[in-house]
Amino acid sequence: MTTVRCSIVDRAVMRKLPRFFYDRETIVVARELLGKYLVHESREVERIGRIVEVEAYLGPHDLAAHSARGLTERTKVMFGPPGHAYVYLIYGMYYCMNVVTEREGHASAVLLRAVEPVKNIEGRTQGPGLLCNALRIDKRLNAHDLLSDDFYIAATPKTDSFAIVKRPRVGVDYAGHWAKRHLRFYIKGNPFVSRP
């Protein structure tokens, strides 16, 4: 199945998000990523998904964040500058994509949990692993700059309005009281949210 609905995304007016968009409080970035467009072009094929669900990981003090383990080979991207992709393998079979936020060394990020198919999307996109499969995102894109021309997030001038639902993050029960905080955000009523 290939979905092409370019009518709602006029590339001529798509605006790539600037560095300073990511260099802000993680919760603000997370909420504002909703409704934005994730674009990945590989081998002449441009795939686009509209972000509808995210989770905020606030830094080393956030016990659910990978950076809580400190600076390691895997997490060094989280400790790097904002506006880069942190992609890792989970459960030996799925990739998860994050956007690094805040100043270098802050080690915070936003996990992209679900997108709505917009262009050249095959398969389901309701969940972080499925999202990466559908957009052909894998380990090769780890540490990739999101201000590049083949992998970035963009907005349209048109500001669509929607309600934002706040819920606890998924799969982080080990994180004590951090598991209870409402750091998952999604577009209310959107059918592509992984766990409404």
Next chain:
DNA sequence: TGCACGATGAAC
């Protein structure tokens, strides 16, 4: 060098 364990998804 070995091993327990996931920011998941699908089947039962």
Next chain:
DNA sequence: TTCATCGTGCAC
């Protein structure tokens, strides 16, 4: 509720 599947992090 169980299981597939493997890189990472830390114990030894």
